[in-house]
Amino acid sequence: MTGDRKAYADALIDAVGGIDDRLITEAAEYKRKTPGFVKTAIGLAASLLVLSTAMLPLIMRGGRGGYDRLTVASLLGASPYTTVSSVAVVGEPRIIWKYDGEDVYHEITVTLHEAVLLMNESGKGERTVSDTDPFRLWVTDGSGSFVTPYLSMTDGNVGCTVFDYGEEYTLSPEAERIIKAALDTTGGENEK
């Protein structure tokens, strides 16, 4: 190595040693991606969970028009929803929703695995504007992070509180048809 090259290489190595503390911390704390084989193994489960999440608006809307909202819980295999005036920032992994015009939140507890799957599926669902039953939905893994499943996973969608996200959702006609059929099969007993 020439003298100049060595001197510059040393300067460069020292410069790397002096990089911003945030870069150092970020690299140290960076979390592993889910390995490919695990993704494959959980793919079906993820699809089902995404579909279940996508169903929530319709189910809840349906709940007002004929279906019991507890159907949401039974579909996700979780305990019945609870209604709270404010949402705990940390605690159990949960799916949380709120209707516009209500001052309360509804939540169901899910497993950490389910919550993580849902959070990782952010941005993959369809998002459309609804003119009926405005509705908001969040998922948290219980660590303090909340996401809205229909938004892509960016800093704007990952917050430490149930941030105010004002978009509403409806399902595609095909998804609605499928879900209604499913509810007709299993949800009759839940009709009010």
Next chain:
Amino acid sequence: MQDNEIVELYWQRNEDAVRYTDEKYGRMLLSLSYSFTHSEEDSKECVNDTYLKAWNSMPTDRPDLLGAYLSKITRSVSVDLYRKQSAEKRGGGAALEELSDLLPSDFSIDGYIDGEHLKNTLNAFLFSQSREKRVIFVKRYYYGESVGVIGAALGISESKVKMTLSRMRSSLYETLKKEGLL
């Protein structure tokens, strides 16, 4: 124990500060040092040097990110040791050599190398990269981690890590040229 509590112990000249530092960051620092020294004995010595330097520098320093602060000391001490030993070819430092290799073999430069400008350019370069890319870069050239370890940590293949690093070195070279640093 929280970082600010440990730092407070240093400021109080309480020797428990070193014990808590070792409990919280000892393994990370040892691993970092080992990446450059490839010697357990040398690594332990570098980490002990780190604690001594930290003891002497706090006060007056009051770092917000204690882990990053300590790792900078450990890296510096370890790289210095690597440089001393490189003539004896005792191994280690592969990442450093790889980083040096972004410079052409006939490289020459006129005059003074502005270390501060170099560091600021490097920071700007890294912050302009995607999160994954900059994490790969920092793990490799700051922490000295092997390509295999980085791949496993990020859940990506070794070939992808190598390709990413190669492209980043080329891109960094172009950035340094644009900044008049080459």
